[in-house]
Amino acid sequence: MRAYPAPDTAAVRELLLDWCGADADDADDAVRALGSLDGAALELADRLYQSIAADMGGKKWLGWPGPPAGQPMLSLFPLLAAVPDMLKFHGDRGVDEDLSRRVLADIGEKLRLNRRIYGRPGLDVGNWFTGHVRGALYQLGRLQFCVEGPDPKPFAGMHIRGEGGPLTLDAVRDSVEWAMEFLPAVFPERYAGPEDLEFRCESWLLDPQLRDWLPERSNIPGFAALFDLLNEGDPAGNRTDLWRFVFGRPEDTPVDQLPQDNTLQRSVMAGMKAGVVWRNRYGRLDLAKLGL
Template structure:
């Protein structure tokens, strides 16, 4: 996959962030913890020439597709440079801000969308016990102007032309997933996307929202308490297909238990109701699945 990336400097000069840039952006814009910001500064100084060249090429892939849909496919970057993907993303923040200004998007929204970076740094530390950003390519949707945080939910330009749909995504640290919060976010998105992307969306009546998530698995209704917001969220969607035959171990281990996929079931935490409920299903051989669904606006009263 690396061979598919543009060559260094092919699109524009790579504005490699220095230590001050990394610290300021992570602490002031991304809501990162000081521990993660400090480790990111240290890791920047430890990059060798090959790693710096790869960071340049990753940045070039962003610069070559500003305004593109969804997120980019990047090669998996692991040790010894587990934070390598972070630096081209930070370097692209000025490009993102310029794109947002061209589209009439307030800086407040630019800042809100970057808070997701700090969240994923925290998640990586909880999973692996160290600083890292194992899903760095996810943020290419943020910095290329495809994804936005509108209230509780994230919305992303996705799907094939000429009629792309809007993908819905859920941050773990976004707060309670209440129906009121979902309704408010969706109302915002119905106004936002036709106004910001008139060449892609004719109007609110043409918008289609899709979500692909373990949260949509209807089996959760049988295992979570009635007070849980998750089954109510899932019930808002008309499901497509059966989610495949292999279950959904990767997302559950990551987002529910915050553990690596190879963690044995007997070592999974049971610190909250969601973990205990999902674990009970695992022990009962429930084939948890990630499901794709289309939001039914009528169920939200919209």
Template sequence: MGEDMEMIKILGECGLADAARDWAQNWQLSSTGFNPGKLYFLEPTFLRESCEAMGFDEEIADAILGAAVTIRNDENLQRVAWHCHCLLSGVVPPEKVASFKWPLPTVEGEFTKLIYAPVFVGAYPETIRKHRERDIPAEISTDTFSDLPLWMRHYRGVHGVWGVDQTAWLGNHFRGRLFKLGRLQYESHGFGHESRALRNRVTGKVLVLAGDGLCFRSDGEYDGTNGVFDPDAWTSVFSVSGGVITGNPFSPRGAAQRETVTLDAGEWEVILQKGDTVLGFHIPACGPLLSEDCGKSLEMAAAFFPRHFPEIEFKAFVSGSWLFDAQFEDYLPPESNIVKFLREFYLMASPHSSDSQFFERVFGGHVADLDQAPQDSSLRRAGVALMKKGGRWRNVGALYFPEDLDWGKQVYRRMHTVDA
């Protein structure tokens, strides 16, 4: 049988036909080393020791061992697990990997939704080698790996069986490119927004200007986000000419302003633009978002990357999440962790904003009938109250420049006192 036909047969039998498009181009690369019945990362001793080394508890280790038995009993699943191992370990060169988003098999069985967990554990020896090469403290490694059990438990909470479906996300941890530093997680990437951040050379004030030719609603959100279009939408400008920069700023609460500003190009320098290296930060669901912990985490990251990855010359901490929607300030008390957190950042509307992440993270998914939505926390009550007034929750971008780090002081709100 030709390679392609063989792959299609195997994937079909596992209920993984959806993976065929991404895997067709590199399936052959993983065929050479495949040795059925002899995959080291399915061996109980290896798995038990690796789980222990990563700090996983017994319940998690048992589930991962259960998944390994399921794979060992099915040669097709072994081939799939081996392929994913090759994607993760670099046997398939990174430029040939379309994505680490792997669909889950539809075959019956207690642990079939967990088949990628042993694959991630299989990447542990190589990942820890990379960590040690960079002199990364052991507790940071352990903390970083703790996201796998967290997502396994999340899957079980939602679906009632063990599973792990955040493979694209966990691929970052198990390729050694993401770290949990205290409360938050970090990885480097290019700044993807069209916006530019500028700093006044004299006062230090930061201003974020929208890109040129983008369409915004009267409320300062990108037109069309959340499916809402505004007949009164306006178009942003950005130009540098004759020593003058003209643009539409975002307020630190995230709304794009229709009124343009003109800045003296000699006084203002661009400190962040599309493509610049930034540290993306993420908020795992591992307990409350205590403000002090978040500040400490950003300080940790500001020291960690220059020390362990000096080649990553990042310009800013950047994130995007439902947690940065400044509308929370109008609906939650000021002592709410979410409110205290978002007030620390320079926020900016996101062109891909929608309320789906909000509903996913707060109600576990889309809510068809607001009157039936659970109302057992102030956030859930706020969620419904805004929607009933005709509002929509958003995904919002957040920026913090390491040179401004003074956590707890809401530095960007202070720079723009009119918005505070």
């Protein structure tokens, strides 16, 4: 077992600002949080790092616990400690540094999102980034692609960053074309070639009910129409993702206190007031609809 390479303050600041695209406020708060870690927190950070190091090249992400009370940034430090492991994995697989930087930019985004939701620094979804630093997930243009599903032929999970730009059909097509070339080249033991790839996505964006509430100019229904849905979704709906990604608020925020600052928020709110239960849906990408 490798000793936990705990990052020092200089490394934390450099990685966050130069590699992760984090805001200066988040980098400053991370440096302060690093200095406040006690023995129990450092022991947990060590265990979390070891779970990464023991599964480099593994699929999907790891089931980490949420951050302990009083240490909302703790999971950030084992992730940053694992960046050299990620870079070595990428280098061994022929992944260039530009893609390494692109995938780490998601950390900076989620630090901003965490501050927007809770009004304080933190990284409440640290386990999500275990896919990034273990070499399972990549940002290829507009979309992220992650090695998921059972061996010997896992599928490629598709994920959508909030700060990734417009979700146009051209952008989606370019990303998928890139993934069809990239994934078999990086994981030849898992994908024999483009014809061996299946793409799947689970998201509130795939809820077909959105078509009835979003304006025609919205890209979301066009993206959702690319997928053959594989389930009906939870009948109880999905409050967590809507509050987080649409409204940027904690899940316990009352409906009448949610913002309505943009078209998406107003459309989702109008549906809720009309009794719509918004659901996550799970689908398989129909490549023919992209002309692929």
